[in-house]
Amino acid sequence: MKQLPLKAKERVFDRKGKMPSEHYREQLFELEAKGELIVHRLTDEHKPVEIETKFGRTKRIPLQNTWHHKSCGQCGHIPGYSTTIFWLHRELGYAYCDPKEQTSCTAWNYYASSTSNPAAQAAVALRNFAQAYEDGFFPLIHCGTSYGHYKEVREQLIHHKELRDQVRRVLDKLGKPMVFPEEVVHYSEWVHVVRDQIAERQVKNFENVTVTVHPACHYHKLIAEDAIYDSELYDGQRTAVVSSVVRALGAKLADYSTWHDCCGFGFRHILVSRDFSRSFATIRKIERMKEEADPDVTLTHDTGCVTTLDKSQFAAQAHDRKIGIPVLADSQFAALAMGAHPYMVCQLHWHGVDNRPLLEKMGIDHEKAWAEFEVQAERVKSGEVEFISWEDC
Amino acid sequence: MEAIYADTKYRDVPVEEKQRLFDQVKSDMRWEETLYGCYECGICVAACPSARFYDFSPRVYAQIMAREDIHAFYELLNDSMWDCSQCFSCTRCPRQNNPGGIITIMREVAVNNGLESAKAALTAYSRIIYKIMSTGTQVAPDMLQPDFFPDWGPDVTAVSENLDIWRRMVPPETLHTTELAWDVAEKTRVELFLIWKLTGNLEMIESLDEGIFMILEEVMEELLEEHGYDIDDIDSVI
Numbered sequence: 001m002k003q004l005p006l007k008a009k010e011r012v013f014d015r016k017g018k019m020p021s022e023h024y025r026e027q028l029f030e031l032e033a034k035g036e037l038i039v040h041r042l043t044d045e046h047k048p049v050e051i052e053t054k055f056g057r058t059k060r061i062p063l064q065n066t067w068h069h070k071s072c073g074q075c076g077h078i079p080g081y082s083t084t085i086f087w088l089h090r091e092l093g094y095a096y097c098d099p100k101e102q103t104s105c106t107a108w109n110y111y112a113s114s115t116s117n118p119a120a121q122a123a124v125a126l127r128n129f130a131q132a133y134e135d136g137f138f139p140l141i142h143c144g145t146s147y148g149h150y151k152e153v154r155e156q157l158i159h160h161k162e163l164r165d166q167v168r169r170v171l172d173k174l175g176k177p178m179v180f181p182e183e184v185v186h187y188s189e190w191v192h193v194v195r196d197q198i199a200e201r202q203v204k205n206f207e208n209v210t211v212t213v214h215p216a217c218h219y220h221k222l223i224a225e226d227a228i229y230d231s232e233l234y235d236g237q238r239t240a241v242v243s244s245v246v247r248a249l250g251a252k253l254a255d256y257s258t259w260h261d262c263c264g265f266g267f268r269h270i271l272v273s274r275d276f277s278r279s280f281a282t283i284r285k286i287e288r289m290k291e292e293a294d295p296d297v298t299l300t301h302d303t304g305c306v307t308t309l310d311k312s313q314f315a316a317q318a319h320d321r322k323i324g325i326p327v328l329a330d331s332q333f334a335a336l337a338m339g340a341h342p343y344m345v346c347q348l349h350w351h352g353v354d355n356r357p358l359l360e361k362m363g364i365d366h367e368k369a370w371a372e373f374e375v376q377a378e379r380v381k382s383g384e385v386e387f388i389s390w391e392d393c
Numbered sequence: 394m395e396a397i398y399a400d401t402k403y404r405d406v407p408v409e410e411k412q413r414l415f416d417q418v419k420s421d422m423r424w425e426e427t428l429y430g431c432y433e434c435g436i437c438v439a440a441c442p443s444a445r446f447y448d449f450s451p452r453v454y455a456q457i458m459a460r461e462d463i464h465a466f467y468e469l470l471n472d473s474m475w476d477c478s479q480c481f482s483c484t485r486c487p488r489q490n491n492p493g494g495i496i497t498i499m500r501e502v503a504v505n506n507g508l509e510s511a512k513a514a515l516t517a518y519s520r521i522i523y524k525i526m527s528t529g530t531q532v533a534p535d536m537l538q539p540d541f542f543p544d545w546g547p548d549v550t551a552v553s554e555n556l557d558i559w560r561r562m563v564p565p566e567t568l569h570t571t572e573l574a575w576d577v578a579e580k581t582r583v584e585l586f587l588i589w590k591l592t593g594n595l596e597m598i599e600s601l602d603e604g605i606f607m608i609l610e611e612v613m614e615e616l617l618e619e620h621g622y623d624i625d626d627i628d629s630v631i
Contacts, residue, residue, distance in 0.1 A: 070567070072525075075574035076532035079563040086565055098567050100578040103529035103585050111479035113515050114500030115522055115601060118422060119631040120592035127584055148481075160422050169630040170591045174584050217480040224484065262442040262480035269478060272517040274544060276478075280442050314546030347563060352546045373562070380561045387569050388562040 021225050023057065027158045028180055036164055037157075040133045040181040049193045054229045054239075060183055061193045062140065064094035067132035068187075071143030072104040073303035080347025081306060084335040085142060085187050087345050090390065091338060092197055097137040102128055107149035108304075112268035118156055119166040125153045126167055130176040139181050140190060144302025145267075147186040148218030151226055154184060186219060188241040188301035189228055191330055195248035203339040204362050206251040211333075212295040212325075213242045213253070214285065214309060216302030217262050242301050242330045249337045254293035258284050264312070265304035278312035282321050286313060290322045297326045297358050299333050310352045326355035336362060343373040344393040403471040403510045411467040417502045418458075418466075418495075427494040431455035437483035437492055447476035451483040451492030458495055471510040474499055507600040519602045526598070527612045529585045530574035534560055583620045586613040593629040 032039045042048040046062035053059050066089075074081040089096045106124050110116045132139045141147045157164055157180065164178075171178050191198070220227040220239040230240035233247070238259065246253045264280030266273065286309065289295055300306055310327035317323065328336075332346045342348045342364055348355050349370075359366040376392060379385050385392075418424065437451040438444045444451070453473075457465045474496055483492045503511040515522070525531040539550045552559065560571050567575040589595045595613070599606040614624040 070575055072530040072574035073532050075568055076530065076534055077537060079534075079560075079568055082568065083564055098565055100567055100576050101581045102575075103577065103581055104525060104531050104574070106525055106531070108531045109522060109525045111497070113504070113518055113522060114497055115504055115515070115597055116594055117501060117592060117597070117631075120588060120594040123588045123592055124585070127588065131581075155426070156423065159426070163422060166592075166631040170588060173591055173630065174587055176584075217482060221481045221484055260440065260482070262478060262482055264442055264478070265480070266442075266478040268475075268515075268518055271521060276443070276446050278544065279446060284442070284445070311542070311545040315544040344562070345564070349559070350548065350552060352548050377558055377562060380558050386561065387566075388564055390564045393564050 021055075024154055024158060024226065025182060028154075028182065031158065031164075036168075037178040037180055038133070040129065040138065040179050042138060042182050046138050051189070051193060051228055052230065054225045054227055057225070059185075059189075059226065059228065061185055061189050062138045062183075063190070063194065064089075064096070065137050066094075066140035066185075066190075067097045067099060067102075067135055067137035069102060069105070069128060069132075069139050069141045069143075069146060070098075071146060071303045073108065073307060074142055078303065078306055078329070078347075078350055080332055080345070080350060081303070081329045082142060084329065084331040084340065084346055087335055087340055087390075087393075088191065088194075088198070088331055088338075091201065092194060096140070097132075097135055099131065099135060101131050101135070105143070105146035105149055107145050108267055110149065111145070112266075112271070118153075118163055119170065121149070122153045122157060122163060122167045123170040125150050126171060126178060126180065127174065127176055129181055130171065130179045132181070133177065133179040138185075140185055140187055142187050142303075144186065144216035144218045145304060147184060148216075148222035150184045151223035154180065155223060184226070186241075186301070188219070188330055191301075191334060192228055192241045192244050195245045195334075198245070198334045198338060199248045199250075202249055202337045204337050204364065206249050206337060206362065209251040209297065209358070209361055210254050210293065210295045211246045211251045212256055212289045212293050212298045213246065213259070214263060214298055214300040214305055215239050215242065215259065216300060216305050219302060242299050245330050245334055246299065249334065254295055256289045256292040258288045261285060263300070263305040263308040265308040267304070270304065270308055274312075274315075277308050278315050281308050281312035282316040282323060285309060286316075286325055287322050289325055295325055296361055297328055297333070297355070299328055299330050301330050313353050324353060326353045326358045327351065328355070336364065341372070341393055342366060342369050344376065344388070349373075403508075406467070408463065411463040414470060414502055414506060415461070415463045415466050417506075418498050421498045421501075423494060423498055427491045427498070428455060428458055429488050429490055431459055431486075431488065431490055434487065436485050436487065437490070440482035440485045441478075442480060442482065443476045443478045447473065449473045449476040451477075454492045454495050455486075455490050470499055470503055471508060474503070475510075475514040504597055504601055512601060515601060519605050522598065522602070523605050523609060526585075526589060526594075526609055528573050529577045529582055533573050534571045579616070580620075583616060583622070586617055587622070587627065589613070590624065590627040591630050593631060596629070
């Protein structure tokens with residue numbers, strides 16, 4: 001008989017058996033059968049891949065023909081984040097739609113100020129989903145906040161007929177069908193699923209690059225059962241996304257004690273009470289990472305997290321804090337591995353913390369790359385071209 | 394009864410008013426999924442970022458609401474509620490309580506009832522409300538200005554000085570704009586404005602900030618009119 005308590009590695013975390021929560025997919029199909037809504041299904045055209053979530057259920061992740069639900073913070077302040085998500089799709093040959101007929105999820109405002117209500121939030125979500133359905137592409141969510149919020153909206157719609165009726169009345173006035181996708185999919189789940197394809201195309205050696213990972217709160221804490229877990233990573237005790245990509249690309253995945261802590265974004269705090277955000281990010285995240293792991297870079301998969309961890313470090317210098325870790329999105333990290341231009345594609349000049357030492361460690365000549373960027377900038381300044389295109393990159 | 398916070402800056406109200414506000418929170422559709430009973434383990438506090446820097450505790454919210462202490466509830470409604478980071482780390486609760494979710498509802502009640510403390514908490518934030526409601530994207534490249542983000546470092550100055558050129562050098566076509574996060578189609582903005590009117594969201598803003606409300610209404614009225622809608626004829630359907 002084994003001596004108790006068993007060491008973590010000796011325990012088998014069996015994900016079979018009675019699930020602790022209802023299955024959203026079954027509930028959506030039940031509502032569809034009653035004529036309450038249309039479920040936007042994944043079909044063979046999306047090349048869906050099945051993957052395991054927290055309690056062992058499977059989730060289906062589309063590879064192609066996706067409708068890219070963009071993030072306002074990414075597109076506004078970290079354009080390399082959105083750009084690399086598109087770039088990865090293009091390089092791997094997966095078709096997608098980048099719509100103008102998309103609004104923000106508006107959840108940043110919802111969590112910051114509550115100057116909204118469940119019906120408005122759900123109507124915004126379903127307007128976007130109806131648009132994706134009409135456009136013939138399956139939604140892929142770029143932002144962690146949007147993703148967590150849309151999972152919340154799904155829960156509320158499934159459990160509250162009153163809300164469904166309210167939203168239906170709104171959509172009827174817009175002339176839009178009431179549609180909900182079979183899965184709410186975050187782009188980092190897509191990156192997780194294609195990580196081996198990315199690794200096959202890797203041209204930069206990341207063996208000497210040490211990485212810490214910050215998992216976004218709204219990815220794995222909101223509707224916690226719907227997030228990707230893998231028994232071979234962290235013994236299945238933490239979400240596998242982002243970390244799996246680090247492993248696949250041969251970088252050193254380093255741990256630190258405050259991995260579960262929020263970044264300190266705060267939704268409203270990052271804009272108008274930034275003393276809190278930068279204090280928390282510095283003291284509980286960056287300094288802990290520096291002391292315990294000394295990473296070359298920290299990766300995350302959410303707009304707010306990249307913003308908070310990156311932008312908080314400058315002011316902390318005034319207090320002689322131990323800072324200076326570059327912050328990237330997993331998509332930017334993967335793109336660099338595949339040889340993407342650090343400035344034309346990854347747009348690293350929009351980031352706060354100096355990432356040139358990281359680029360040097362990756363074997364990327366950032367001086368040459370910046371010179372190339374400036375040559376292209378001259379083409380725009382002179383009016384030779386109005387915009388830089390994908391072909392120019 | 395003795396106040397939780399020694400430096401209360403809001404006015405007290407009759408007990409019936411506190412009860413009314415309390416009942417509004419409990420009658421919210423989302424309430425039934427936020428609180429199942431708290432045994433004060435404190436896991437939520439350990440996980441909470443706001444608890445480290447503010448006089449704030451998610452456990453207090455769970456306890457006060459479970460005990461239906463309407464006096465303490467009213468204090469929380471006017472004070473520490475706005476310290477919450479809405480990260481939902483508190484859902485680590487072994488009872489599956491959601492103190493962050495309780496606060497989301499409480500904030501909405503505060504806004505809907507025009508509480509002065511809500512207005513004060515959101516004063517600096519109101520231009521963001523205007524941006525998201527009028528454009529459909531919350532932050533735009535042209536907001537990266539050194540006077541608004543001086544603490545974000547010299548990269549903000551570099552971005553603002555080169556904004557037009559650098560923005561033209563971002564490959565995706567939809568990102569070729571500096572006033573919005575991405576180029577939102579006009580029809581989509583019309584649909585968004587209709588959602589704000591049909592869900593009573595625009596009227597929520599009036600109770601919060603009349604100035605922002607008037608500007609918003611003007612912007613919305615103009616675009617809706619161009620597309621054949623009279624803003625005064627659009628009533629809430631919720």
